[in-house]
Amino acid sequence: MVVHDLTEEEIDRIFKALADRTRRDIVRRTFSAESSISELAQHYKMSFPAVQKHIAVLEAADLVTRIPQGRERIIRGNPATIRRAQELLSHFEHIWRSRIDRLDALLAEDEPQT
Amino acid sequence: MVVHDLTEEEIDRIFKALADRTRRDIVRRTFSAESSISELAQHYKMSFPAVQKHIAVLEAADLVTRIPQGRERIIRGNPATIRRAQELLSHFEHIWRSRIDRLDALLAEDEPQT
């Protein structure tokens, strides 16, 4: 059931992409509704090319897909990649839990019966 | 039940911290067993201060804690922060799901009965 067939480089790209407030906001918007780049750009104080660059970062991380539609590029969020990221984080939790289990086992060894 | 009382700056720090291979590896190791900085540093080709800096980044994101113990600093992973990050990601999924629900509702409206 472990699916994270991602390279370390891909993981880098996903977390780097999510490590920016504007990009997280773009992800939120594109998850809630598809929008063109200029529609998205209206919501931020920065220039249009700046927003374009953020979208390029998100696309490189496969968090978002750019779909040509006439002269527009429709941006759609990709929930599968978010799922992958969640799996990565839950992997850390598994490690933690197995550590706790090992510590519990050690304690049980020290006190055969109380 | 929504707990993510994190500022955007804190979220930035968490994802930026996780966006580096060495730092993810340090998190894995400190989740599986506490180690000193020099123990951790032995596993990487880079210099000791470089590893120190990575740990400082992780500590600023509250992903690990530095516990002074004699002349050593024991590094312990903090699973609560990983949990927060997971909650943030699952928030995206919720947005996605409610979007799908809205689309389904629209379709149902278009076809009152089939």
Next chain:
DNA sequence: ATAATATGCAACCAAATGGTTGTACATGAC
């Protein structure tokens, strides 16, 4: 006391990041 170990921290450097402006091109509207 001296030596070895573990850490802290400053100064420096190259590369990446996040922004800008300017220009070019494709598509849709009139």
Next chain:
DNA sequence: GTCATGTACAACCATTTGGTTGCATATTAT
């Protein structure tokens, strides 16, 4: 055809990032 809109992309700039070396300090071991 002309004009407006939407996007692409290059060049530039300041700041951040991820690494280095060198030196100082604290703690443990002999």
